[in-house]
Amino acid sequence: MMRGGTLRVAATSGAAVAVGKFTSSTVSSVSLGGLYTVVERPWMRAASQCSSCPSRVVECRSCNRECNSECTLLPVTMVARRSAFSTCDSNKIQWRPNYSRNDHRQPWLIRGMAAGSAAEVLEPAEVPGLPVKEEERPSKPVTPKYLIGKTQEELEDIVLSLGEQKYRGKQMYQLIYKNKIKTVKELAQLPKQLRNAMTEAGWSIGRSPIHHVSTSKDGTVKILLKLEDNRLVEAVGIPVKDKEGNQRLTVCVSSQVGCALRCAFCATGKGGFARNLKAHEIVDQVLSIEDLFRQRVTNIVFMGMGEPLMNLDNVLDAHRTINKELQIGQRMMTISTVGVPNTIRRLATHKLQSTLAISLHAPNQELRSRIVPSAKGYPLDALMEDCKYYFETTGRRLSFEYTLLAGVNDQREHAEELATLLHQWNLGRHVNIIPYNPIADSEFERPTKAKVLAFVETLSKRRVTASVRVTRGLDANAACGQLRNEFQKIPLQASVESPIPV
Structure with missing residues (x-):
């Protein structure tokens, strides 16, 4: 994986989409379905299950001080190999297969993923809602799409496709038809991350001045x-x-x-x-x-x-x-x-x-x-x-x-x-x-x-x-x-x- 590349977290069972990024040396705030930008070649510190928290994690920042042992720091590269991950309280090894260098996509162990699931490396232009450099932006213009006319169920489907929870669609429905909000930017009750993703995808309310x-x-x-x-x-x-x-x-x-x-x-x-x-x-x-x-x-x-x-x-x-x-x-x-x-x-x-x-x-x-x-x-x-x-x-x-x-x-x-x-x-x-x-x-x-x-x-x-x-x-x-x-x-x-x- 090259610096500046992008990562889309995907699972065999399907995943919602959220926006985040890699830090300089670790993967932070990684969630199933997330979109991440690689700042440098990452090193992954991971555990299948932490002794102090019930979830599977990439890095147990919230409970790091209470772990009985340090997590093993492992490099992840584009070559064909097996990556080893240890638990927080033992040296037991879990194995996840990597793809070869010839394959564009490479697996990662991500919080909440079932065995056999993998994260996929994508080009910036392939990732919806992710800001990319001007030279990387696809030449095809985004087709305008309008929220006025959508039912509550359709709005719920839209937010689900952008990695947010279903209730955000109901919120949006009320804001559009009851509060008469005029722009996506004014949907202040919705997360900024969702508003940005909607704008990038070409969505607008459909109101005229x-x-x-x-x-x-x-x-x-x-x-x-x-x-x-x-x-x-x-x-x-x-x-x-x-x-x-x-x-x-x-x-x-x-x-x-x-x-x-x-x-x-x-x-x-x-x-x-x-x-x-x-x-x-x-x-x-x-x-x-x-x-x-x-x-x-x-x-x-x-x-x-x-x-x-x-x-x-x-x-x-x-x-x-x-x-x-x-x-x-x-x-x-x-x-x-x-x-x-x-x-x-x-x-x-x-x-x-x-x-x-x-x-x-x-x-x-x-x-x-x-x-x-x-x-x-x-x-x-x-x-x-x-x-x-x-x-x-x-x-x-x-x-x-x-x-x-x-x-x-x-x-x-x-x-x-x-x-x-x-x-x-x-x-x-x-x-x-x-x-x-x-x-x-x-x-x-x-x-x-x-x-x-x-x-x-x-x-x-x-x-x-x-x-x-x-x-x-x-x-x-x-x-x-x-x-x-x-x-x-x-x-x-x-x-x-x-x-x-x-």
Whole structure:
């Protein structure tokens, strides 16, 4: 073994991993599964069992003064030979075979090892979590891995693989989801050795810093999160008091950075599309809103930036984490879609208990294709057919979103046509009416209150229940994508300082 080499303690039965190192002349603090750096060619002083302590040891430092005799000091080399180890209280010899010089690995007698077990000498690059010199570091970059989204059992497996006890995983689970710790470095309750090993292995919590906060007079808060690639994504916290006077907190989460569907009236589409959000980036929006409000989130709506069904895998993963780890019921979540071919049927197979909201915005194909460009490739009849399939497969009724645009789709005849459409397909007869939230450089205008009431009245006469969504955050740029467009037309440069709120 050469000076500066590394040693990984391994046993035939498997071993956990811990970090330590050799002293200049002896092996100290050696434990099964440990990782050790050789400072000099070591000499081993060892005993199979000490007369004063019950464990097998490499060096009985704790009870050395009480031993009846000195341990024999033996050199360990890379040549083929047998190494002799004596007990503390007799000269009885135990033998352990060494590997030959031609073999890269060499056995060591380590505390707690069964007969026939051996420690293995490894190259620095082979040892996870062990700092190595820059020239020895492998050229392949470490793939980032995120703790948000992991279950308690998965976190326990991670710490076990890094040589720590199982309960550390439960600690980590509480720190991430309850205490909302943002970085591995801040996991102060965990040993520094474990934190360093996690960082070396590429683990991070998966939280993003807040770039900007915009607060409305009505209490609505919109935040911009700065992602790892310096792009910005929005999330909105909406506090509401229910009929019993209890404070509820709804989070409108984004599923993409931008949106490729480019609905004519949507600020997100005007900002362009960059990429899908990863599952942990979606969950992080919920945690960030809880941080700001210092209140537990009660409702989730996937109605922020992007089309959720174009990022279905990550949305489903985030949905599971929000439900299982953040303990927000499925029935308290809504997934909104303008309609993407084949995805509604795929979503139906998961049989979620959450509400599926269909963004119609028009009662016929001709008008819908004008304001929703994707409708040209996914006609209204095909969308409604998929909605019917979803209802029959899951038993869950759908809701329909309808943004009222002044002079475009807000006339009484449009309401009549919408009611006819819903009756024709025998689907859920609830429509959420959304008066248009004006954005800069838009050709559309917000309808008058009289037009909104007339539209609702017409639907009611046709036995279609309609509710008008109260517009929140007009003074906080709360329309989807509006705040993000104000701050970012292109990705931020890495050197940009983020104004993080107090």
